[in-house]
Structure formats: structure tokens, C-alpha cells
Amino acid sequence: SSDNSVSLIAFTTIAFLTIMEFTVYRDTWMKYEYEVDKDFTSKLRINIDITVAMRCQYVGADVLDLAETMVASADGLIYEPVMFDLSPQQKEWQRVLQLIQSRLQEEHSLQDVIFKSAFKSASTALPPREDNSLQSPDACRIHGHLYVNKVAGNFHITVGKAIPHPRGHAHLAALVSHDSYNFSHRIDHLSFGELIPGIINPLDGTEKIASD
Numbered sequence: 001s002s003d004n005s006v007s008l009i010a011f012t013t014i015a016f017l018t019i020m021e022f023t024v025y026r027d028t029w030m031k032y033e034y035e036v037d038k039d040f041t042s043k044l045r046i047n048i049d050i051t052v053a054m055r056c057q058y059v060g061a062d063v064l065d066l067a068e069t070m071v072a073s074a075d076g077l078i079y080e081p082v083m084f085d086l087s088p089q090q091k092e093w094q095r096v097l098q099l100i101q102s103r104l105q106e107e108h109s110l111q112d113v114i115f116k117s118a119f120k121s122a123s124t125a126l127p128p129r130e131d132n133s134l135q136s137p138d139a140c141r142i143h144g145h146l147y148v149n150k151v152a153g154n155f156h157i158t159v160g161k162a163i164p165h166p167r168g169h170a171h172l173a174a175l176v177s178h179d180s181y182n183f184s185h186r187i188d189h190l191s192f193g194e195l196i197p198g199i200i201n202p203l204d205g206t207e208k209i210a211s212d
């Protein structure tokens with residue numbers, strides 16, 4: 001009868017709408033917003049993953065803030081001897097990251113899509129080498145995080161380990177021969193605050209090669 005078919009259609013429609021609603025509900029979207037930080041008392045976390053084309057014993061990283069005090073001399077940073085040249089897989093990763101970066105410059109809403117997909121896939125960090133290269137390390141990967149005061153300051157990596165002295169600090173560079181100076185570097189990650197998967201920061205994947 002027609003009553004039956006009406007209720008059948010009604011039930012099918014209700015079932016369909018319920019399923020649709022449920023999928024929309026399951027589909028999480030993250031919205032990324034900027035806002036002025038009003039909290040002066042807490043420290044700011046800086047996350048770093050930078051590779052410099054010099055041996056670890058020759059380089060030092062630290063932070064100087066407005067008061068010229070050496071801030072927590074980057075204790076949370078790990079100095080890891082590595083090869084500067086990336087393995088084929090890492091090169092591919094870097095190429096993709098740089099491609100995304102250049103697209104992001106033009107299309108900012110792309111970040112939302114990446115953000116969403118990041119929850120399903122792995123992080124945006126550089127994958128480890130897949131080849132066990134036996135060559136001796138020629139570079140230093142400085143990675144980890146540090147906490148700084150929320151005042152103007154600078155983070156730098158330069159020749160020589162930092163040694164504190166009453167008026168600021170110095171880098172012990174006299175013992176390093178000029179031939180080993182090579183400020184070529186690659187920034188795999190540089191961000192502020194807690195780590196959020198899926199956000200691609202402006203300097204991630206950049207590389208500068210010093211030719212002289």
C-alpha cells in the first residue's frame with residue numbers, strides 16, 4: 001500500500017541523514033589561530049633541528065637575551081655528529097617539504113588540509129637515514145628544545161663552544177682552524193611553543209650552502 005511505501009521512504013531518508021550527520025561529526029577540523037600572548041611570566045619554548053656543516057666540537061649554540069645573560073645555555077640541545085648530505089629518502093622528504101612550502105606561500109588555507117592529514121599520518125620531522133653510511137660524520141645536527149624568557153634576545157650557533165664570563169659570553173673560537181669553517185646549514189625544524197603535529201613552520205626544510 002501507499003502508506004507502507006511512504007514510511008519506507010521516510011525511514012530510508014532518516015537513516016541516510018543520520019549516517020551523513022555521523023560522518024560530519026566524525027570529521028574533525030582543526031582551526032589554527034594566532035593571538036597575542038598575554039602571559040609574561042612563563043617561558044617560551046623554542047624547538048630546533050638544525051644541521052651545520054661543521055664538526056660538533058667546533059660549534060656551539062646558545063641564547064642571549066636583552067639582559068645579556070646567557071640563558072640556560074641550551075642544555076636541552078643534543079649535538080649529534082651526522083653527515084651533511086642527506087640520504088636519497090631524506091632528499092625526497094626535503095623536496096616534498098620545500099614543494100609544500102612554496103605552495104603554502106600562495107595558498108594559506110592549504111595549511112588546514114595538511115593539518116588534517118597530519119593526524120592520520122606521521123609527523124613532519126626528517127626521517128632517519130635508511131642507509132648506514134660508513135663515512136665519518138662531517139656535520140653537526142643540533143636538535144632539541146630550550147626555554148627562554150619572553151624578552152627580546154637572539155639565538156645563535158657559531159664557531160666555538162660558548163663560555164660565560166661576567167659581561168656576557170664569548171665563543172672559544174681561537175682553536176678552530178679557518179679551513180674547517182663552513183656555515184652551510186639546513187633547518188629541518190624551527191618553531192615556538194609546544195610541538196603541534198602537522199604545522200609546517202616557515203623555515204622548515206630550508207638550506208643554505210656557503211661556497212666560500
Ligand SMILES: *[C@@H]1O[C@H](CO)[C@@H](O)[C@H](O)[C@H]1NC(C)=O
Pocket residue numbers: 053084085182183184209210211212
Ligand atoms: C660546506 O659544506 C657543504 C656541504 O657539505 C659543501 O657543499 C660546501 O662546498 C662546503 N663549503 C666550503 C667552503 O667548503
